[in-house]
Amino acid sequence: MQWLFVLVVFVLAYILIISGKFNRSTVAFAAGIIILLSKVIPNFDMKEIGFLVDFNTIGILIGMMIVVGTLRTTGFFEFVAVHVVRISKGNVRALLVFFMVTIALFSAFLDNVTTILLFAPVIFLVADSLEVSPRNFLLAGVLAANVGGTATLIGDPPNILVGSASGFGFMDFIRIDGPITLIALLITVVFLDRRVFKSYRLMGDKLQRLASMDPNKAIVSKSSLYKSLTVFFGIIAGFLLHDLIGVEPSLIALGGAAAAMILSGKSFSSLSEDIEWDTIFFFMGLFVLASALQQVGITSSISDLLGSLSGNRIILFLTLYWLSALMSGFIGAVPAVTFMIPVIEGMTAKYGVPMDVWWVISISACFGGSFSIAGAAANMVGVGLIEKHSREKLSYSDFLKFSMPLTIMTLAAGTAYILVRFSF
Template sequence: MSLLQWLFVLIVFVVAYYLIISGKFNRSTVAFAAGIIILLSKIIPDFDMKELGYLVDFNTISILIGMMIVVGTLRTTGFFEFIAVHVVRVSKGNVRALLIFFMVTIALFSAFLDNVTTILLFAPIIFLVADALEVSPRVFLLAGVLSANIGGTATLIGDPPNILIGSASGFGFMDFLRIDGPITLIALLITVIYLDRKVFKDYRSMGDKLQRLASMDPNKAIVSKPALYKSLAVFFGIIAGFLLHGLIGIEPSLVALAGAAAAMILNGKSFSSLSEDIEWDTIFFFMGLFVLAFALQEVGITSFISGLLGTLSGNRVVLFLTLYWLSAVMSGFIGAVPAVTFMIPVIQGMTANYGVPVEIWWVISISACLGGSFSIAGAAANMVGVGLIEKHSKESLKYGDFLRFSMPVTIMTLVAGTAYILLRFSL
């Protein structure tokens, strides 16, 4: 590749990421347009649209679409409202206990759903609680966002970066649960303790305002029990398929799509009726990033970076720490998904050419998922949560406001992740 092509791809990449970070344009539109510019420029030689599957990771796209459809069918049954009302009742008017329950519940749901969907499902309940307490929902929803990002770290399908890493590395659902699960629990515990002592303590005297919510009947939230049972059966069937995909020889992407088809047939749904439940912005964002990442690989930029990092391969501790914090910082400021999309070919080059152990995949998995909590731009759930707060309460939440809330927790969890990586893989 010529220097001109190298510079062209680098400029497209930098400009696209600047526009994504600045928030001046819709990030999915920017990423998709950047991908189209790359294709139109003929940087990828002899490219034909029939070869699009080589550029775009449809394993990742299929898992996302399949799970979004299944979650959409569950949403229509009232299942998530049922769970949320139960959480309110279990707290018995204790606001601090309620907020901790919310964090744990959101983290648990986020491990099996995508972060954005989890926030969208729990946001109305959080707003209901905040309105009952006559306070701003900012603290409550931001705590939920951090919990969603942490909970999503635990599994293959919980956070988009893990879906990307799973597809690139070949690691399965149980691999992520076994490796990322322990640090997820540690990070969640750190977050809960910190927020309870520094933030939630201010709400300890407001419990009497929750009595009306605590008296609600959660069973009234269920719209249709037959639909609920069928949707839950499909959902747990998908989870079983993820757990056993290595034994049955069926890829997780196909399991997710099969579950989506079953959910629609059993509940009489169509693609058009569930179209609003599919985060099309996320899908097209990924497609644009895949093309950008392929172009970076094609012109040799990722190979160059692999070579630089490969010089550290003789010292495992230094390599892991360098990659961990590089990935964390990139994820925090340009986004976890863009950072991982960029890092995947770098890691592939290092493992293929420099003998770097495959455990390095867990380094970027943990650092990207935890680091994504750092800023508004770090994860899609962050941007969605901020947008919901501003829409509901008509208050502006700036980049610095989010940073002040998230920074202490993110740094503490990243430090815990560093210790975990060193103890498990480097010593």
């Protein structure tokens, strides 16, 4: 009956996470501890924790958070944001489109949560200057961040998980996920411009004060900026070449973090606020839950069930795509991918399902995560920032009404892409 106990813990954890009444990272971490204390995993010893928790994923997250933290202190992101405002020349629609594209680009090379945290203050500044609610602007930014993060290994947590499990590298993600990300971004920008941005087209005169700001004044120290950018681009180069140099992405990210701290003179304690500890412990709890599901045979049963479709690759891929998308949308992209990884591993090993199946999960999870507040960490962070800044309550259904049409369109584009790319 061990499988029943694990399944009950798993389901209860996700009910509590979706309810929003408890901190999601606390719930996931506590569920993982309950699993370990229950001895469901036979002969487990804490010395073997590395077999349960994917420290390659954890290392990438912590390393990139530290590097972004050092870069943030230089004023670089404010510098970029002010330039975007000036480029628009008072055209609000152009400004918002620039913001969406910029946010998507940054999300690809940072991560969507960090990008939203960095750009939210500027979005609020623009909304306050226009004397309108920031809700639509920041929600649009969240959706653009989720799309942009799909393009690379480090852009969205589901991709970090997929990359670690599959062995695919940074360039593989750009090569496979990059094209559909560009298509989805175009759909996102056009849709948001027609549905949201056009209603602000006559407010350009209110942006004159922002447009007159000097972006160079945002830079705290040019020397620190150059050092931080050198480290950042060095990490990206390392990701691109990691197959050739034989170094795992996590070591590259952590090495870059060490270099960034040495060059900036920062310590772990001074950068602790830049590390999203909730995300780290959320991942750790989920890894233990996923391992328990695998140990008691639940994931292998699902692998066998889906493996019966392996005779028709297209039907299998589309079934996995929409199953993963719906799970990602309503229980969260990270939990969905964490659950699906052992299922996919079982299918590739036992039924000879091609490795292309990993891209199905990557695309569907990243796009599907935009469905609801619970779908992605960036969604929850964005909603929290809106409520804190403007004191307006944003319900689950409010987010769903804003996000669902666009999410369905991007998922449909992803479906067509998979049919074209992997059916021959």
